[in-house]
Amino acid sequence: MRLLLAALLLISLTTVYAQKSRNSVRLGVDYMSIDVPSPDAVAFRPNLRLTRNFFNNRIVVASTVGYFSKSDANSSFPNFVFRGNQRKRITADFTLLINLLKRNQHTLRIGGGLSVWYIDDKLIDSSVFLTVSPTSPAISLYFLAYNQIRVIDTGWHVTAEYEYLITPKLGIDARLTFTAVHLEQSSLAGIGLGYHF
Numbered sequence: 549m550r551l552l553l554a555a556l557l558l559i560s561l562t563t564v565y566a567q568k569s570r571n572s573v574r575l576g577v578d579y580m581s582i583d584v585p586s587p588d589a590v591a592f593r594p595n596l597r598l599t600r601n602f603f604n605n606r607i608v609v610a611s612t613v614g615y616f617s618k619s620d621a622n623s624s625f626p627n628f629v630f631r632g633n634q635r636k637r638i639t640a641d642f643t644l645l646i647n648l649l650k651r652n653q654h655t656l657r658i659g660g661g662l663s664v665w666y667i668d669d670k671l672i673d674s675s676v677f678l679t680v681s682p683t684s685p686a687i688s689l690y691f692l693a694y695n696q697i698r699v700i701d702t703g704w705h706v707t708a709e710y711e712y713l714i715t716p717k718l719g720i721d722a723r724l725t726f727t728a729v730h731l732e733q734s735s736l737a738g739i740g741l742g743y744h745f
Contacts, residue, residue: 570601574721576740580616582635583733589635591618593736608645608657615639638666641705641727653713655721660706663727669697703729717744 574597582589595614602609616639620632645659673695709723718741725736 570605570744572599572601572719572742572744573597574599574740574742576721576738578614578725578736578738580734580736582616582618582637583735589618589633591616593637593639593738595639595738595740597740597742599742605655606647608643608647608659610641610643610645612641612643613639614641633672634670636668638668640664641725643705643707645707645709655711655713655719656709657711658706658708660704663703663705663729665701665703665729667697667699667701667731669695671695671697699731701729701731703727711742713744718742719744 576595576597578593578595580591580593593614593616595612597610597612599608599610601607614637616635616637618635620634641661641663643659643661645657648656648658671694673693705725705727707723707725709721711719711721713719721740721742723736723738723740725738727734727736
């Protein structure tokens with residue numbers, strides 16, 4: 549009997565909290581730098597985030613997916629043009645956040661969680677350019693080698709964000725994030741527009 553009462557109580561509490569929880573979807577963009585270990589590439593990362601709020605918005609569980617692409621400018625040698633380093637990231641972050649403010653219109657959250665990134669890099673490994681004296685007929689030899697890296701990498705991230713609700717359904721936010729996966733580190737500063745439902 550006690551087990552049945554405990555199960556009913558747990559179901560009731562879960563139902564109450566589920567009714568009080570809220571969902572939101574957010575479109576954002578982050579200014580992202582890849583540090584390996586010094587800054588190596590900087591670009592914008594568009595992203596989409598889905599969240600679920602619990603305990604009157606005190607705890608938030610979020611999942612974010614984003615895409616990062618950076619290509620260095622093409623370089624040239626006499627009569628030879630070649631592409632620079634190319635970097636791509638498909639990012640997935642799973643975050644647990646705690647709200648530090650009790651105000652309805654303002655939210656300040658801190659938290660962190662798991663990061664899973666797909667890394668696709670095509671980097672210049674070595675190059676050789678051999679030319680004959682300019683006074684002789686133009687004879688040139690060019691050799692360029694790229695190193696391709698394709699891997700799924702995991703790690704962690706920490707983040708802090710502030711959100712202001714323009715209306716009960718619409719909010720704008722700003723956030724700072726630091727991510728460390730196995731192969732690299734990344735710093736992000738972003739803004740977003742969210743819809744609560």
